[in-house]
Amino acid sequence: MTPSITLQLPEILERLDRIGVRLDLPGKRQEIAQLEELSADPEFWNDPQRAQRTMRRLSQLREQVEQWESLSRQARDLQELSELAGDDDNLQAELAAEVEQLAGQLHQLELRLMLSGPYDAQDAILAVHAGTGGVDAQDWAEMLLRMYLRWAQRAGYQAEVLDISEGEEAGIKSATVEIRGPYAYGYIKGEAGTHRLVRLSPFDAAHRRHTAFALVEVLPDVEDDTEVEIREEDLRIDTYRASGAGGQHVNKTESAVRITHLPTGIVVTCQNERSQIQNRETAMKILRARLIELKLRERQEQQARLKGKPSVTGWGSRIRSYVLHPYTMVTDHRTEVSTSNIQAVLDGELEPFIEAYLERQLSDLSLEPV
Structure with a gap:
């Protein structure tokens, strides 16, 4: 094997082993089998929302396991081919390019594993x-x-x-x-x-x-x-005429919707759609997302307090600067990553x-x- 492949492949295989432990592959395969059995039940689709959640979870599990298995198989095959290639420089060069590509795919899998939050897959x-x-x-x-x-x-x-x-x-x-x-x-x-x-x-x-x-x-x-439960009695819904582009339809109909969630004071609006019903559906989608984000933020702040760490949110949390004058530079203040x-x-x-x-x-x- 060439020196670069000699160094890279064992490291890749070791990283894959660590990922396999972190993924808990036996547990995931067992859950896949259980969900597949559940989805085969004739009454499975009687509850469409529950069925959709189950199928999304099944798809995510299969993707994780299949991606790990595919990368592991590629790494082992490349290791065997590299040993057989001997001193054939052309073949070793081809294999080195494939190892680089495999390393990139592995990096993407490692990044994906960082997305372990309750809503990261959404x-x-x-x-x-x-x-x-x-x-x-x-x-x-x-x-x-x-x-x-x-x-x-x-x-x-x-x-x-x-x-x-x-x-x-x-x-x-x-x-x-x-x-x-x-x-x-x-x-x-x-x-x-x-x-x-x-x-x-x-x-x-x-x-x-x-x-x-x-x-x-x-x-x-x-x-x-x-x-998150959104009760009708907790909502104040106002309609008004949309502003901006849209011609006479926008000016003559009260298609825009404003929803106020009374317990939290969260206000969402939508006026892009031509139908009031569509605008209301979109506004409710945004309201639900804001309420979920509020719960996530409250949970994070509570965890930060328990760990004794400061939690900075909102306008005070400046994450990045984009400077066009007197020089050109983008700087992320959390990671110190910069580019001109x-x-x-x-x-x-x-x-x-x-x-x-x-x-x-x-x-x-x-x-x-x-």
């Missing part, structure tokens, strides 16, 4: 809000919206703008996006917090340097959750930041099976 709802900075902040919010839409496209996710409130002069006041795909919430949840932009303002006649802020919220999109290629970041190249955040979280995880 879709996500991402909201962007303009903060302090006037028109610059609204323009910055629109830039962030574009960045996340580009990221979703790069990552193979489906993204749909559920609601948007445009600024009077430029940009947006706020926008809400649904991102659909496996582990969307787990990957994007680390983007929650305040994002700071420093640049020469295109809205300043003197072209002076301005600082603008925008808040990003990331919520788990869960269709049903036993921990700010245009690539604004075009959706967020993987270095997302992976660094997930790897940082790994230090807080126990070695118990997921």
Whole structure:
């Protein structure tokens, strides 16, 4: 074997063994067999919601086990082929390229294992809000919206703008996006917090340097959750005429919906759809996500208090700075990851930041099976 393969393959096999222990493969195979038996019951689909939850869990378990088995099989095959290749430089070069590809797939599996939160496998709802900075902040919010839409496209996710409130002069006041795909919430949840932009303002006649802020919220999109109960009597639902684009229909009908959750004071709005019923359904989806996120935050704060660690949330949690003047640099304040290629970041190249955040979280995880 060439030196690089000699070093890499044993390390890959050792990492796979550790992952296998962490996955608790015997336990997962047993659960798969139980769920398959349950899904074969003729009365299984009598409760559609329960059946869908069961099938999602079964799909996730199969994916984890099959991916580990596939990588393990590839690693063993490559080890055998490399030993048979001997001093054939061409064949060893081909095998080295395959080992590099396998190492990349293994890294992705290790990242996926960091997504062990209760909602990490779910879709996500991402909201962007303009903060302090006037028109610059609204323009910055629109830039962030574009960045996340580009990221979703790069990552193979489906993204749909559920609601948007445009600024009077430029940009947006706020926008809400649904991102659909496996582990969307787990990957994007680390983007929650305040994002700071420093640049020469295109809205300043003197072209002076301005600082603008925008808040990003990331919520788990869960269709049903036993921990969250939304009672009709806890809701105040108002309808009004939508503003912005939409022509005469928008101006003449009260299609926009505002829902206030009285116990928590959470307010959600939706006006993008032409139907009041559709807007209400979307608003309820966002409300459920906000209530689930509230429960998650309360749980995290309680755990932080028990561990004696400070918990900083909301506007005070500045996670990243984007500097366009007097130099160009994007810096994540939690991981210290930086890049001068700010245009690539604004075009959706967020993987270095997302992976660094997930790897940082790994230090807080126990070695118990997921």
